[in-house]
Amino acid sequence: MVRxxxxxxxxxxxHTPALEVLLINRADAPGFWQSVTGSRARDDEPLEETAVREVFEETGIAARAGVLRDWGLENVYQIYPRWRHRYAEGVTHNTEHxxxxxxxxxxxxxxxxxxxxGFQWLPWRAAADACFSPSNAEAILLLPQFAE
Known part of the structure; x- marks a missing residue:
């Protein structure tokens, strides 16, 4: 069965308290720097659980040891054609929390x-400039509003 x-x-x-942001480089798209992203593992998986799981899978960082905050923001975007095969037929948009x-x-x-x-820590404005995803860049630019 295809999943x-x-x-x-x-x-x-x-990010750090000094607003340095971690960016990681995708293996399947060299030069595509981004923050941690990932889909729910199941329809009823709480979003916070998805965030904790994806952070650990992608960076080895235990999110519960830091300060994890839901920013209460959602982005709806069109899935890049190169990655649509990963979704059921007819699915063209994703909602990102x-x-x-x-x-x-x-x-x-x-x-x-x-x-x-690869990974790099960059000051928040430089990190936003380095992101390939517009929604990722916009989220990083909001960091000063949400950081402690």
Whole structure:
């Protein structure tokens, strides 16, 4: 049985108290820098659980050790054609729920090389400029409003 992605996802802006933002480089799209993203594993999975799981899978960071906040923002966007095959036929849009995760400076990052090939910590404005996704860049630009 083919298992399609659920078109409900999270975007987690991981940052330090000094507003340095973690960006990771996609393995399947070199040069595509982004924050942690990922789809719900099941329809009834709480979004916070999705965020915690995706942060750990993609970076090795235990989100509950930091300060995880639901920013109460949603982005609805058209799924890039190159990734539509991952979704059921006819699914063209995804709803992304935005979270922030504050971690201490120097937090260790362990990437899954099948998903990401590199990471960098950048000041928030530079991180927004480096993102390939407009919704990701917009979320990072809102960071000062949501950070402690």
């Amino acid at each position: 399609f992605k659920i078109p409900q996802s999270v975007l987690v802006v991981i 935005v979270f922030g995760l504050q971690v201490p400076a120097g937090t260790e990052v362990r990437l899954d090389p099948r998903e990401h090939t």
